Amino acid sequence: MGMLKRATGAAVAAIAAAGYGAAARAADLLGQPTPGAWDMQPGAAPLRYQQMFFHNYILFPITTAIAVFVALLLIWCVFRFNKKANPEPARFSHNTPIEIVWTVVPVLILMFIAIFSFKLLYAFHDMPPPDVTVKATGNQWYWTYEYPDLKIAEYTSNILPEDKAGPTLYRLAADNPMVVPVNKVVRVETTGADVIHSWTVPAFGVKIDAIPGKMNQTWFKADRVGTYYGQCSELCGINHAFMPIEVKVVTQPEFDAWVASKGGGAAAAASSAPAASSAAAVASASVSSAPAASSAPAASAAPAASSAPAAH
Numbered sequence: 001m002g003m004l005k006r007a008t009g010a011a012v013a014a015i016a017a018a019g020y021g022a023a024a025r026a027a028d029l030l031g032q033p034t035p036g037a038w039d040m041q042p043g044a045a046p047l048r049y050q051q052m053f054f055h056n057y058i059l060f061p062i063t064t065a066i067a068v069f070v071a072l073l074l075i076w077c078v079f080r081f082n083k084k085a086n087p088e089p090a091r092f093s094h095n096t097p098i099e100i101v102w103t104v105v106p107v108l109i110l111m112f113i114a115i116f117s118f119k120l121l122y123a124f125h126d127m128p129p130p131d132v133t134v135k136a137t138g139n140q141w142y143w144t145y146e147y148p149d150l151k152i153a154e155y156t157s158n159i160l161p162e163d164k165a166g167p168t169l170y171r172l173a174a175d176n177p178m179v180v181p182v183n184k185v186v187r188v189e190t191t192g193a194d195v196i197h198s199w200t201v202p203a204f205g206v207k208i209d210a211i212p213g214k215m216n217q218t219w220f221k222a223d224r225v226g227t228y229y230g231q232c233s234e235l236c237g238i239n240h241a242f243m244p245i246e247v248k249v250v251t252q253p254e255f256d257a258w259v260a261s262k263g264g265g266a267a268a269a270a271s272s273a274p275a276a277s278s279a280a281a282v283a284s285a286s287v288s289s290a291p292a293a294s295s296a297p298a299a300s301a302a303p304a305a306s307s308a309p310a311a312h
């Protein structure tokens, strides 16, 4: 079973990556809906490719087959067993073999779906060690973002007005987007300041409620640089449609520069780790070594840095 599971997983991942990579959907806009398009927008995260594979090659064919089968059955019954065609109706009320079949077959179908569905659920649940943590708070009606490990204070991300966003991006674009590095594990912690909101970015396959008094978390690993849009997906009041989510995925050096421009820094996070050696403190203080310091914590200092906020 374990081997079968692993083999299935590897096959799904390979097909999904091939089918939903950059080349396959080049015509569609990245990170946003494409006017006139009919399929899901292109994905930009490994688990999103698996979600799309699951939908397009597992769920969709099964639901289509069931819908067609039931429709044909209905049509057949209507014509074959109406009063005119079948004036003398049968009197029996049970048929054991067919009852066994219509119980067992749906169970088998659900078990087949569960193989893929549970694999994905667990993949989303089992977050790898995060490289960046962002706290996203839903407010009526805007998002605020905070990077506790990087000492970036909470800032507000408001909707970009229509004249600045343009017709296509209006209600998708925000003035101060969330910014994250490419190919890094980003942990998103969500909470609500007033009512329940939902932080959603389709290209990453992420949708998680932001609930007052509760901290939810999810994660994604964007594999392409770009700008990705989403919308609050929990009906939260009159301006629910006007609190967009914009995520800029940039290279690590660009991210470091952005962090510095926000007054934060990986160096600050590293030096806040308990009992950091004086050598590390000196290194983090030096401007030239900052990029090195920021890439290093991914392997070594990340657990220490992520545990740091608990001390506040």
Ligand SMILES: [Cu+2]
Binding pocket: 138, 139, 196, 197, 198, 232, 233, 234, 235, 236, 240, 243
């Ligand atoms: Cu909302």
